[in-house]
Amino acid sequence: MDTLSFLQNTPLGKSLSETQMEILAKSATEKKYRAGQFIVGDGHEIRDFYMVVKGTVKMSKSSHDGKEQTLCLLGPGQLFGMCAVFSDCLFPANAMTLEKSTLLLVPDTVLKDLAREDPTILFNMLSILSDRLKEAMLLIESLSLMEVPKRVAYFLLFSNLKNTCSEGAIAKLAISQRELSKILGTTPETISRVLKKLVEENIIRVRGRSIRIINCEALEELATG
Amino acid sequence: MDTLSFLQNTPLGKSLSETQMEILAKSATEKKYRAGQFIVGDGHEIRDFYMVVKGTVKMSKSSHDGKEQTLCLLGPGQLFGMCAVFSDCLFPANAMTLEKSTLLLVPDTVLKDLAREDPTILFNMLSILSDRLKEAMLLIESLSLMEVPKRVAYFLLFSNLKNTCSEGAIAKLAISQRELSKILGTTPETISRVLKKLVEENIIRVRGRSIRIINCEALEELATG
Numbered sequence: 001m002d003t004l005s006f007l008q009n010t011p012l013g014k015s016l017s018e019t020q021m022e023i024l025a026k027s028a029t030e031k032k033y034r035a036g037q038f039i040v041g042d043g044h045e046i047r048d049f050y051m052v053v054k055g056t057v058k059m060s061k062s063s064h065d066g067k068e069q070t071l072c073l074l075g076p077g078q079l080f081g082m083c084a085v086f087s088d089c090l091f092p093a094n095a096m097t098l099e100k101s102t103l104l105l106v107p108d109t110v111l112k113d114l115a116r117e118d119p120t121i122l123f124n125m126l127s128i129l130s131d132r133l134k135e136a137m138l139l140i141e142s143l144s145l146m147e148v149p150k151r152v153a154y155f156l157l158f159s160n161l162k163n164t165c166s167e168g169a170i171a172k173l174a175i176s177q178r179e180l181s182k183i184l185g186t187t188p189e190t191i192s193r194v195l196k197k198l199v200e201e202n203i204i205r206v207r208g209r210s211i212r213i214i215n216c217e218a219l220e221e222l223a224t225g
Numbered sequence: 226m227d228t229l230s231f232l233q234n235t236p237l238g239k240s241l242s243e244t245q246m247e248i249l250a251k252s253a254t255e256k257k258y259r260a261g262q263f264i265v266g267d268g269h270e271i272r273d274f275y276m277v278v279k280g281t282v283k284m285s286k287s288s289h290d291g292k293e294q295t296l297c298l299l300g301p302g303q304l305f306g307m308c309a310v311f312s313d314c315l316f317p318a319n320a321m322t323l324e325k326s327t328l329l330l331v332p333d334t335v336l337k338d339l340a341r342e343d344p345t346i347l348f349n350m351l352s353i354l355s356d357r358l359k360e361a362m363l364l365i366e367s368l369s370l371m372e373v374p375k376r377v378a379y380f381l382l383f384s385n386l387k388n389t390c391s392e393g394a395i396a397k398l399a400i401s402q403r404e405l406s407k408i409l410g411t412t413p414e415t416i417s418r419v420l421k422k423l424v425e426e427n428i429i430r431v432r433g434r435s436i437r438i439i440n441c442e443a444l445e446e447l448a449t450g
Contacts, residue, residue, distance in 0.1 A: 141288075
């Protein structure tokens with residue numbers, strides 16, 4: 001893989017000078033992971049930032065009795081580990097791959113050195129971290145204030161279709177209904193029941209992991225009403 | 226108030242040069258708010274950062290049917306509005322005062338100019354934002370994976386006593402049980418019932434907003450077991 005040209009198209013690489021991009025690319029180590037492989041655990045000390053190159057990484061919290069809540073799913077170009085590096089070096093969740101994945105590891109010292117020359121990379125990180133905090137706030141809102149059907153509609157419209165619903169649009173779930181239930185803070189059975197009801201009401205059609213939107217207005221009403 | 230010496234002792238002011246501190250202090254506008262006054266709403270566009278000088282600010286999300294979930298409470302020295310300024314300028318929640326409060330407003334342009342000279346202020350903000358994201362992750366964990374008694378124990382030990390429990394320690398709630406219920410994602414009646422049970426089990430003693438810890442071990446067992 002050409003690390004340099006990959007990094008140029010990520011939120012971290014935005015507006016960086018050519019020299020900075022080269023230093024960043026040279027300092028990064030590529031690492032490959034199997035599907036379902038553990039990357040770093042809640043409370044572990046880290047000294048690197050991670051960037052997803054290929055695949056999907058799940059960040060989650062677990063309880064002692066084995067329940068799990070997904071915090072976010074990260075795909076190509078997305079960064080994690082910032083929170084641990086800028087705060088107290090302790091990783092705040094469990095990170096594992098959902099599929100075969102490739103990551104770049106960048107030592108925090110490199111980013112700190114780059115920043116002392118030109119703060120652009122820090123502005124990029126602040127923007128990434130801000131977006132992550134906004135997403136966490138939305139998840140809190142969803143878990144605390146929305147019933148499950150509303151969470152499902154919200155997820156389809158805003159996380160999946162990025163707020164551009166149209167009749168016939170297809171929301172492709174990159175994950176199983178079991179993983180979806182861990183994002184939406186419920187059980188796979190409840191997700192299955194809610195999707196079935198939406199199908200019966202002729203709002204969506206489900207084929208495997210593809211969900212076709214039949215009635216945008218009804219879905220939006222459910223998500224925001 | 227001496228803005229300069231106040232800012233020196235905040236996480237934002239940490240390790241800033243004297244010149245930078247002076248520019249920051251001069252650019253800040255002080256604003257006073259009544260108890261329960263609205264500061265900025267979910268989705269509003271902002272161009273300033275806010276810092277609490279005196280009082281308490283509540284950040285929350287609300288549903289159409291009037292339910293409310295508190296995201297965090299912010300006291301003296303704490304910053305908000307970063308998320309909106311570094312992302313898309315849209316404030317991600319509702320901010321209001323819980324008591325008579327004084328805030329400092331700092332234009333984002335000033336922070337951006339300061340950062341171009343010396344990135345220290347950006348490192349400070351990354352650290353603040355990282356801590357905020359970690360807190361949000363803990364709240365998600367609490368809402369999704371913990372029963373209410375565990376949430377209460379967790380709140381007392383980690384948010385209030387900062388993980389330094391000792392027999393006889395007093396957790397002073399700066400807020401009413403009604404406000405506490407909005408943090409812990411439940412009803413005031415449930416909070417009242419849980420506290421009563423902890424009193425009956427001789428784990429805590431409650432007098433108004435003061436909660437005296439009688440049995441640390443039992444409380445820790447409840448929080449983490």
